[in-house]
Amino acid sequence: MPALTVENLSKTFPRSRPLFGKAAPGVRAVRPMSFTVEQGETLGIVGESGCGKSTLARMLVGLLPPSEGEIVIDGQAPGKGDPTEFGKLIQYVFQDPNSSLNPRKTIRQVMEAPLKHLHHLPADQRDARIREIFATVSLRESFLDRYPHEFSGGQAQRIGIARALAADPRIIVLDEPVSALDVSVQAQVLNLLAGLKARLGLTYLFISHDLAVVEAVSDRVMVLYFGSVVEIGRADSIFAHPRHPYTRLLANSAPVVGRPLTAPEQKGTELPDPLNPPPGCAFAGRCPKATEICRTDIPQLRDMGEDQRAACHHPND
Amino acid sequence: MTRFLKLLFRNRLAGIGAVVMGLILALVILTPVLPLQDPYATDLGARFKGALQDGHILGTDHLGRDQLSRLLWGTQLSLLVGLASAFAAALIGSTIGVIAGYFGGRTDNLIMRAVDMVMAFPYILLALAIVAALGPGLLNALIAVAAVNVPFFARNIRGIVVTLAGREFVDAARLAGMGHTRIILTEIVPNVLPVIVIAMSTTIGWMILETAGLSFLGLGSQPPQADLGSMLGEARAALITHPFTSVVPGVMIFLIVMSINLLGDGVRDALDPRLKSGALSRPLPVTTVGREGPIPAATDDLLAVQDLHTQFHAGSRIFRAVGGVDLAVRPGECLGIIGESGSGKSVTALSITRLVASPPGVITGGAVRFREADMIGASYEELRQIRGDKVAYIFQDPLSTLHPLYRIGDQLAEAIRVHHKVPKDELRKRAITLLKDVRIPNAESRVDNYPHEMSGGMRQRVGIAMALANEPDVIIADEPTTALDVTVQAQILALLNDLRREKGLAIVFITHDFGVVAQLCDRVAVMYAGRIVETGPTQAILDAPAHPYAKRLIACVPELGHGRRELAAIPGLPPAVDDLPPGCAFAPRCDKASASCCEGDVPLIGTPPRAVRCLYPEENV
Structure with missing residues (x-):
């Protein structure tokens, strides 16, 4: 049984109705998408700003009710947009560790909340559980009675991870968990996450804009563009052998030591307008291989070689 | 608390306000035990006595009642009513504001439009209408003053709560299984409490004044009961013949409102974190x-x-x-x-x-x-x-460096005009050329755009164009691509590289990304705790870093194309620069460190162009 199954999940944000006339069609932040994540797998999700990765993540943890589609976690379908039902199954680690902690609560109060409200543990068991979790993420117990502003970014992110673990979830959504951290601390947190996963049998959804980080931690990678999945495949091959031209553009844009500096895309292109989406492939305007069919028909995801699927009319070889 | 008091009394006017208010409060609290005359005992034979006559320290009023006694009892009543209405207004207004701000959407719309309607009435008219409907009396005046001030609190608090409700810790609380009521009470309210206190401290004075106003019109306290407003109202008839009777309550109102307002400003300044961190200087x-x-x-x-x-x-x-x-x-x-x-x-x-x-x-x-x-x-x-002329900067966030209210063409023109006298039509041409130089498509029409009409990458190009405006010799770029997507970053880096080759610019490029350094920079300096620990040609350092910090920093950065792997982390944290260890600042985190590393200053040595600040370098340089 897969850890997570997503069927035709989509989100459309309605636009306000003008005083006269009909409301304009809403903005489709996430277009219908389906994918599964196996138990113990790490699925990396990459894409640029505005591609819908945060909207997807918020739907997966129940913070945002989806417009359509279904989310099945561990064989259960939690109620639509109800974080308490989701909370026991799936948890979220936020990008900015400091703003995800209430400045007026001690770390103990922060850690107790999921134990109290999700698992209804009595006080003595809560205390034991908190100590156990703190030992797992190697945090000192003396931190428990301090306030968030006393911690560095790396420590605060460990606390954020500890809070997610307190809910005892099956899946953790990591939304850019290291992009606010310094590189030397980033490696500490990534290694901690890898260790936790192996020890506790967790499943991760790892969202990041940093391809190198995603490649280093993921089993499979899903590439989003303009609210759709454009390519999904094994982490060790997707950037080396991209099928979709957008994946190739991303891979070529990442700064790599020893590669000469050339802009892979010199045209001053911009993302398509979400208020006025193009009728065909959203990437056609930036794509060097685009033809007539790309501008009229939306390509569907299809199998391309081993464990790799891409949505493109003219995939790379 | 002592810190708060220290901050409060640093403001001298607030200190004066606190002292005056303290004296008045002490008097009011002691009123019941002071040997005062009966405030209601009339003596028509001793009307309008001046101060210190016949044992009346502050004289008597038009019915011969003792003014001092009436003043103190009246002050007590006025303060009580003012405080009570301030608390009522703060409680009701903040509750409305918190609910509207937290739930947002339709709830917010309905509540806030209702609040707007209340605000649309001139407030003294509204208070009069409420008193007229409920009938005169001190309690009704209290209700009226509170009701009139509810919108002020509701709007203020709603604004704060809207931002708070979007913060990540509220999402985290929802995921921890907390319900809306609990989130409002334990996550939101503790964070808005200081704002409520600040808002109250600055409005309490007005509320006392408004209550006095209603009593003055005869709608508040009813005779023979005295409060400051009604004392003033009763003395009004004799304002010309016996002004002293009006002066007594008038001065008291002045003292109360003045000291509360001064104190309130002081409290606001002492509580506001932005002002605490020195934003006023x-x-x-x-x-x-x-x-x-x-x-x-x-x-x-x-x-x-x-x-x-x-x-x-x-x-x-x-x-x-x-x-x-x-x-x-x-x-x-x-x-x-x-x-x-x-x-x-x-x-x-x-x-x-x-x-x-x-x-x-x-x-x-x-x-x-x-x-x-x-x-x-x-x-x-x-x-x-x-x-900006010879040495120009490019900053990280183009949205905060460009002025949101001016067209980008005007901002570029201004950057030139500050340093060179150029005619106006020439300026526009130069602006368009600059936009073309940084490869902005349709420069002729883009020049009239506002910053918000452009994407992040386009804005950063404008930032670069502005740095280039006066053909500088040196550009200092402080993480210019950190806020951008990778595809845009690649374009911006390529652009900077072309520009320095075409125009012979010198670039100082600040970053935390080794990949970017490797692609763009000829030489690199690695900094740690305020000092350069290693410097030399980029390729040489990347191939064979000599300082243990540089070596380990390069090792912890994942590189694309190496597959799934364990990353090498550096244990510990960088030291705080107000408490640097003696000797090498990296020694506490370094596995090669020995006692000699922590003794004296470690010099930066080597054969140019390379140098390293380490006693036990990984490579000889």
Whole structure:
């Protein structure tokens, strides 16, 4: 049984109705998408700003009710947009560790909340559980009675991870968990996450804009563009052998030591307008291989070689 | 608490307000036990007595009642009513504001439109209408004053809660299984409480005044009961013949409102975190200089930073942000400065044209030479000539560096006009050429755009165009691509690279990304805790880093194309620059460190162009 199954999940944000006339069609932040994540797998999700990765993540943890589609976690379908039902199954680690902690609560109060409200543990068991979790993420117990502003970014992110673990979830959504951290601390947190996963049998959804980080931690990678999945495949091959031209553009844009500096895309292109989406492939305007069919028909995801699927009319070889 | 009081009394007017208010409160509390005359005992034979006559310290009123007694009892009543209505207004208004702000959407719309309707009435009219409907009386006046002030609290608190409700810790609380009521009570309310207190402290004075106003019109306290407003109202008839009777309650109202307002302002300033951190003290246009020791001699580099020391003085603590940095660039060269947050790389960059905010920043040593002229010792006028003309900056966030209300063409034109006299139509042409130089498509129409009409990448191109406006010799780029997507970053880096080759620009490029450094920079300097720990040609350092920190920092950065793997982390955290260990700052985190590393200052040595600050380097340089 897969850890997570997503069927035709989509989100459309309605636009306000003008005083006269009909409301304009809403903005489709996430277009219908389906994918599964196996138990113990790490699925990396990459894409640029505005591609819908945060909207997807918020739907997966129940913070945002989806417009359509279904989310099945561990064989259960939690109620639509109800974080308490989701909370026991799936948890979220936020990008900015400091703003995800209430400045007026001690770390103990922060850690107790999921134990109290999700698992209804009595006080003595809560205390034991908190100590156990703190030992797992190697945090000192003396931190428990301090306030968030006393911690560095790396420590605060460990606390954020500890809070997610307190809910005892099956899946953790990591939304850019290291992009606010310094590189030397980033490696500490990534290694901690890898260790936790192996020890506790967790499943991760790892969202990041940093391809190198995603490649280093993921089993499979899903590439989003303009609210759709454009390519999904094994982490060790997707950037080396991209099928979709957008994946190739991303891979070529990442700064790599020893590669000469050339802009892979010199045209001053911009993302398509979400208020006025193009009728065909959203990437056609930036794509060097685009033809007539790309501008009229939306390509569907299809199998391309081993464990790799891409949505493109003219995939790379 | 002592810190709060200290901050409060630093404001002298607030201190005066606190003392006056304290005296009045003490008097009012002692009123029941003071040997006062009966405030209701009339004596028509002794009307309108002046002060200190017949045992009446403050004289008598039109019915011969003792003014002092009436004043104290009246003050007590007025203060009680004012405080009660302030608390009622704060409680009801804040509740409305919290609910509207937290739930948002339709709830917010309905509540706030209702509040707007209340606000649409002139408030004294509204208060009169409420009293007219409920009938005169002190309790009804209290209700009216509270009701009139509810919208003020509701709107203020709603604004704060809207931002708070979108914060990540509220999402985290929902995921922890907390319900809406619990989130409001335990997550939101503790964070808005200081704002409510601030809002109350600044409005209480007005509410006392408004209650007095209603009593003055005869709608508040009813005879014979006295409050300050009704005393004034009753004395009004004899204002010309016996002004003293009006002066007594008038002065008291003045004292109360004045002292509460002064105190309220003080409380607001002491509680507001932005003001606490010194936002009120405006930074000087140039960083203060307090150089000790000799000034290094000039070199023939285009731009040279020599033994630069920059510190931040906050109270008794001294943060050594930059502790002796040497850098130099030649025309057409790109120098990378790499380091983690707090390593002093940005402060070094800002110190070059003395842009570090002062206070608290002070440049305490060294020199910055542009074409041999020392900029640290230069006057503000001389620096202004160089800033943006010969030495230009590109900052990380183009959205906050561009003015949102001016068209980008006008902003580019301004950057030129400050330094050169150019006719107006020529300016526009230059702006368009600049936009073309940074490869903005349709430059002719884009020149009239506002910053919000452009994407992040386009805005950063405008930022670069502005830096290029006066054909500078040096560009200092402080993490110019960190906020951008990778595809846009690649375009911006390629653009900067082309520009320096075409125009012979020298670039100082500050970043934390080794991939970017490797692609763009000829030489690189690695900074740690305010000092350069290693410097040399980029390729040589990346291939064979000599300083243990540089080596381990390069190792912990994942590189694309190496597959799934364990990353090498550096244990521990960088040291705080107000408490640096003696000797090598990296020693506590270094596995090669020995006792000698922590003894004396470790020099930066090697054969040029390479140098390393380490006693046990990984490579010989």
